[in-house]
Amino acid sequence: xxxxxxxxxxxxxPTRRGIFERLGERRRSVAELARAVPVSQPAxxxxxxxxxxxxxxxxxxxxxxxxxxxxxxxLGQLRQWLDRFWREQLAAFESAVEAERRE
Amino acid sequence: xxxxxxxxxxxxxPTRRGIFERLGERRRSVAELARAVPVSQPAxxxxxxxxxxxxxxxxxxxxxxxxxxxxxxxLGQLRQWLDRFWREQLAAFESAVEAERRE
DNA sequence: TATCTTCATAAGTCATGGCTTATTATAAGC
DNA sequence: GCTTATAATAAGCCATGACTTATGAAGATA
Numbered sequence: 221x222x223x224x225x226x227x228x229x230x231x232x233x234p235t236r237r238g239i240f241e242r243l244g245e246r247r248r249s250v251a252e253l254a255r256a257v258p259v260s261q262p263a264x265x266x267x268x269x270x271x272x273x274x275x276x277x278x279x280x281x282x283x284x285x286x287x288x289x290x291x292x293x294x295l296g297q298l299r300q301w302l303d304r305f306w307r308e309q310l311a312a313f314e315s316a317v318e319a320e321r322r323e
Numbered sequence: 324x325x326x327x328x329x330x331x332x333x334x335x336x337p338t339r340r341g342i343f344e345r346l347g348e349r350r351r352s353v354a355e356l357a358r359a360v361p362v363s364q365p366a367x368x369x370x371x372x373x374x375x376x377x378x379x380x381x382x383x384x385x386x387x388x389x390x391x392x393x394x395x396x397x398l399g400q401l402r403q404w405l406d407r408f409w410r411e412q413l414a415a416f417e418s419a420v421e422a423e424r425r426e
Numbered sequence: 427t428a429t430c431t432t433c434a435t436a437a438g439t440c441a442t443g444g445c446t447t448a449t450t451a452t453a454a455g456c
Numbered sequence: 457g458c459t460t461a462t463a464a465t466a467a468g469c470c471a472t473g474a475c476t477t478a479t480g481a482a483g484a485t486a
Contacts, residue, residue, distance in 0.1 A: 265435085
């Protein structure tokens with residue numbers, strides 16, 4: 221499974237995207253997230269693990285708590301994918317127009 | 324299921340993303356895709372249906388064939404989501420810095 | 427030390443989704 | 457008109473993944 225796969229798969233689940241978007245507002249502990257999102261604490265931990273492996277979030281130990289926050293790395297990857305795709309598609313479009321012009 | 328859900332779910336599957344990227348190069352028929360991607364023709368059709376419902380792809384009848392091509396609408400949605408997220412995160416970051424400064 | 431909180435992991439359940447083969451519908455070509 | 461090509465749908469199989477409860481580990485608090 222590539223990094224890109226992990227990235228898209230991580231964002232595919234709505235609950236997980238919800239968690240991610242909440243972390244976008246501000247850093248939160250697992251318990252805070254569990255209070256805000258209607259699933260159990262273990263479910264939150266599992267989602268966070270997936271997000272972390274996709275490099276979308278980081279965590280930091282603070283006492284017994286673990287504070288999660290956004291890691292821009294994953295988003296950067298996503299933007300790269302989008303930009304590359306856009307460029308390629310634009311190029312393909314132009315070459316199609318060019319081919320048509322030559323007919 | 325929201326449109327956004329459909330969008331992310333559609334891009335989550337690697338095979339489907341492969342199909343989508345091939346269509347990024349140029350428009351193709353179902354049979355062409357089936358020849359290029361190592362799954363059966365019905366599987367291709369099923370993937371195309373998902374991509375179409377996410378507005379990532381359009382189709383057009385040409386004789387007995389169906390020509391699929393990129394529909395920029397879905398990508399636009401994805402970019403919007405990314406941009407909005409980025410802006411919000413930036414704002415959150417700035418307000419965090421501001422709060423820290425006041426301490 | 428004993429207890430309480432916080433979080434991760436284990437194990438099991440259930441729904442979803444991606445694939446297959448079989449079939450059907452429509453258009454093309456002889 | 458009959459056969460071939462193209463593509464969508466139906467039905468069924470199986471793996472994956474999202475959730476649950478139960479449990480354990482590590483830090484905070486009395």
